[in-house]
Amino acid sequence: MPLSNLNNEQHASATAILGHNLTIASAGTGKTSTIVGRIGHLLHSGIKPDQILLLTFTNKAAAEMIMRVAKFFDETTAKAIVSGTFHSVSYKLLKKSDKPITLKQPSELKTLFKSVYEKRVFVNQTDVKPYDGGYLYDMYSLYLNSSYDETFETWMGKINEDQKQYTLIYEDVIAEFNKLKKQYGYVNFDDLLTNMLELQKENTYDFVEILVDEYQDTNPLQGKLLDGFKPKSLFCVGDYDQSIYAFNGSDINIISSFHTRYDGSTIFTLDKNYRSTAPILDLANKVIQNNPRIYEKSLKVVRPEREHVPQLLKFDELYIQYEYIAKNIVKSKNKTEDMAIIYRNNSSADGIEANLRDAGIECKRKGGHSFFDSREIKVILDLIVLMVNSNDMMAFIHLIEYGKNIGKAIAKDIFEALLRVGHGNLFHGLLNPDNSIIKPYQSRKVTNVQLGLFDDFIEMGSVSKFKDLGWDVKFLNNNILKHPKLTLEGGIFLYDFYTIVKELKRIQNPKNMIIHIQKHKFFETIIETLCTHRAKQKDGTINESIKSSAKLKSHRRVETLKQLSSRHTNLQNFINAMILGGGEMSEGGGVNLLSVHASKGLEFKEVYVVDLMDGRFPNRTLMSKGGSLEEERRLFYVAVTRAKDILYLSYASYDRIKKLDFVFSPFLQEAGLIKDS
DNA sequence: ATTAATCCAGTTTTT
DNA sequence: CTGGATTAAT
Numbered sequence: 001m002p003l004s005n006l007n008n009e010q011h012a013s014a015t016a017i018l019g020h021n022l023t024i025a026s027a028g029t030g031k032t033s034t035i036v037g038r039i040g041h042l043l044h045s046g047i048k049p050d051q052i053l054l055l056t057f058t059n060k061a062a063a064e065m066i067m068r069v070a071k072f073f074d075e076t077t078a079k080a081i082v083s084g085t086f087h088s089v090s091y092k093l094l095k096k097s098d099k100p101i102t103l104k105q106p107s108e109l110k111t112l113f114k115s116v117y118e119k120r121v122f123v124n125q126t127d128v129k130p131y132d133g134g135y136l137y138d139m140y141s142l143y144l145n146s147s148y149d150e151t152f153e154t155w156m157g158k159i160n161e162d163q164k165q166y167t168l169i170y171e172d173v174i175a176e177f178n179k180l181k182k183q184y185g186y187v188n189f190d191d192l193l194t195n196m197l198e199l200q201k202e203n204t205y206d207f208v209e210i211l212v213d214e215y216q217d218t219n220p221l222q223g224k225l226l227d228g229f230k231p232k233s234l235f236c237v238g239d240y241d242q243s244i245y246a247f248n249g250s251d252i253n254i255i256s257s258f259h260t261r262y263d264g265s266t267i268f269t270l271d272k273n274y275r276s277t278a279p280i281l282d283l284a285n286k287v288i289q290n291n292p293r294i295y296e297k298s299l300k301v302v303r304p305e306r307e308h309v310p311q312l313l314k315f316d317e318l319y320i321q322y323e324y325i326a327k328n329i330v331k332s333k334n335k336t337e338d339m340a341i342i343y344r345n346n347s348s349a350d351g352i353e354a355n356l357r358d359a360g361i362e363c364k365r366k367g368g369h370s371f372f373d374s375r376e377i378k379v380i381l382d383l384i385v386l387m388v389n390s391n392d393m394m395a396f397i398h399l400i401e402y403g404k405n406i407g408k409a410i411a412k413d414i415f416e417a418l419l420r421v422g423h424g425n426l427f428h429g430l431l432n433p434d435n436s437i438i439k440p441y442q443s444r445k446v447t448n449v450q451l452g453l454f455d456d457f458i459e460m461g462s463v464s465k466f467k468d469l470g471w472d473v474k475f476l477n478n479n480i481l482k483h484p485k486l487t488l489e490g491g492i493f494l495y496d497f498y499t500i501v502k503e504l505k506r507i508q509n510p511k512n513m514i515i516h517i518q519k520h521k522f523f524e525t526i527i528e529t530l531c532t533h534r535a536k537q538k539d540g541t542i543n544e545s546i547k548s549s550a551k552l553k554s555h556r557r558v559e560t561l562k563q564l565s566s567r568h569t570n571l572q573n574f575i576n577a578m579i580l581g582g583g584e585m586s587e588g589g590g591v592n593l594l595s596v597h598a599s600k601g602l603e604f605k606e607v608y609v610v611d612l613m614d615g616r617f618p619n620r621t622l623m624s625k626g627g628s629l630e631e632e633r634r635l636f637y638v639a640v641t642r643a644k645d646i647l648y649l650s651y652a653s654y655d656r657i658k659k660l661d662f663v664f665s666p667f668l669q670e671a672g673l674i675k676d677s
Numbered sequence: 678a679t680t681a682a683t684c685c686a687g688t689t690t691t692t
Numbered sequence: 693c694t695g696g697a698t699t700a701a702t
Contacts, residue, residue: 057691057692058691058692059692085692086692087692088692106691106692189691189692190692192692193692244690245690245691245692246690247689247690247691248690248691248692344689344690345688345689345690346688346689346690347687347688347689350688405679405680405681406680407679407680407681408679408680409678409679409680410679410680485679485680579692580692581692595689595690595691596690597689597690597691598690598691619689619690621689622689622690625689627689627690635690
């Protein structure tokens with residue numbers, strides 16, 4: 001029984017009557033057990049699992065809770081609960097309603113946005129510079145996530161009055177971008193939520209209860225989504241002291257105004273901390289007391305042992321700090337998996353990782369960005385994307401650009417030509433071209449100073465260079481080969497593309513597809529170019545040993561991807577899972593290297609919070625751009641409350657690489673570790 | 678105009 | 693180590 005393990009407070013919360021319930025759960029007070037208990041209670045009272053919606057901050061957290069439910073009930077029941085992040089749940093529901101969705105990597109659509117933006121000409125009447133494309137993209141995303149019922153213009157006016165004059169142009173760019181997205185069926189993270197909001201107007205959902213974990217990090221857009229489901233009951237769990245996503249629009253007022261927004265709502269409080277020892281909690285509380293208290297909290301310590309007092313480590317230089325920590329970790333009796341190094345900024349991670357490696361300590365970094373950002377993985381994913389959505393222009397261009405003498409422009413020409421000879425379908429154009437279309441490269445709009453805009457007719461090139469290569473006649477006769485700038489090498493690359501597409505069409509399973517890609521000439525050619533490039537030295541020569549180790553590395557990456565794919569049977573689901581949950585993946589084992597944000601919800605026996613210098617933690621640059629000291633303090637609170645038994649806080653007064661002097665973080669003073677001088 | 682090569686700066690946090 | 697900008701070459 002999931003309820004029998006709960007203490008009185010947890011039990012009261014978990015068995016609350018349906019309605020609007022908020023549980024304030026401080027760090028380490030058994031929030032997850034309470035949610036699992038709540039789900040158990042709902043199921044016991046006869047509510048069907050598919051009438052329960054569980055929203056968490058990461059998909060991993062959702063999966064873990066579902067696993068725990070499965071222990072008490074059967075797996076089928078547990079898995080019938082609709083669960084995941086706001087984004088992944090929206091994705092599932094949108095897909096169910098047959099909305100065309102191709103989820104793209106965030107950076108991809110940003111690039112598309114920038115390309116739309118660059119075509120605009122700004123007439124500057126004032127000396128206020130307009131935002132650049134990338135920044136505007138981020139701002140618009142923040143607007144979508146953080147605004148209530150304002151227009152972009154009024155919102156912009158509040159953020160930066162000077163920028164208001166450009167909003168008409170900005171909105172026009174955004175409109176064109178949205179049109180383009182619609183045309184290709186592309187969707188970004190924000191679209192998942194906004195499209196879901198639209199779908200809620202068409203469909204009705206009969207969720208009896210929605211459970212929301214990490215409620216303090218809900219933003220207004222997500223708030224609208226919650227209300228849009230019109231659930232009979234809402235069960236929210238959170239802690240305002242752990243709200244750390246303001247940069248993403250999360251609004252602490254959402255949790256603090258819960259009782260006024262929902263009439264007759266009930267607020268529960270969990271205040272018994274089972275995680276950390278008394279000295280660690282004392283320190284955390286001492287610091288967070290400096291923030292305004294929203295709901296009264298009095299954390300009760302369950303573990304009174306005092307043998308490990310949080311220790312302050314001071315160093316003269318950044319790397320001496322990392323070195324010392326590495327040595328300390330070697331000496332520790334704890335297993336490496338039970339230890340974590342937590343930092344405010346990801347820029348700390350490289351130095352730490354290098355020092356751990358030197359000391360022979362295994363470590364894993366969360367946020368597999370480097371993994372999914374690697375070219376070889378992108379190539380494979382783009383190929384799979386193309387097999388799912390054959391007309392995906394961005395995926396096509398990325399792949400074809402690897403061909404010699406084929407850049408963006410020619411790749412786009414080829415894409416459009418293929419659509420022409422395929423009557424709107426890229427694969428038809430490739431595999432069964434309409435050869436009666438003699439000139440697939442009809443025109444390209446060209447601006448000429450004298451003539452203005454005119455159609456530049458592309459002269460058809462010769463295809464004789466492709467004869468006698470043993471190609472399929474079908475491909476040899478394809479008129480797309482007549483592009484005048486297509487070289488022999490480029491053509492051969494295209495032929496490899498043709499054969500791989502033809503072969504992959506027969507494969508439906510992600511893992512088999514990766515296996516096939518891996519040994520195909522098309523992929524091998526790309527890996528060869530990639531690794532040669534990586535092994536190129538300053539003088540232009542190729543270092544063979546670097547090259548072979550690069551090849552080994554990329555082979556390992558492909559193997560990792562293959563591993564990840566084995567859990568999936570559907571191509572599209574696999575792709576989207578990689579985009580939605582990719583950041584949660586971590587490779588290998590060992591000491592955990594985490595940003596404070598990534599550490600949310602986790603706990604470790606031994607924790608090092610490092611680089612506690614004023615400017616870096618709190619991050620002053622961010623504070624000047626709309627952050628706040630309160631938010632930085634909450635970050636500090638989150639970081640230290642990850643520790644169960646042992647906590648180290650460290651700082652260094654000098655960075656010899658950047659030649660910067662540092663002063664310790666004010667939080668150390670607030671914690672009483674440094675006396676006022 | 679387009680591609681390839683070269684050099685330079687920069688690096689907040691996440692779905 | 694990579695993306696962006698600049699430059700050289702076609």
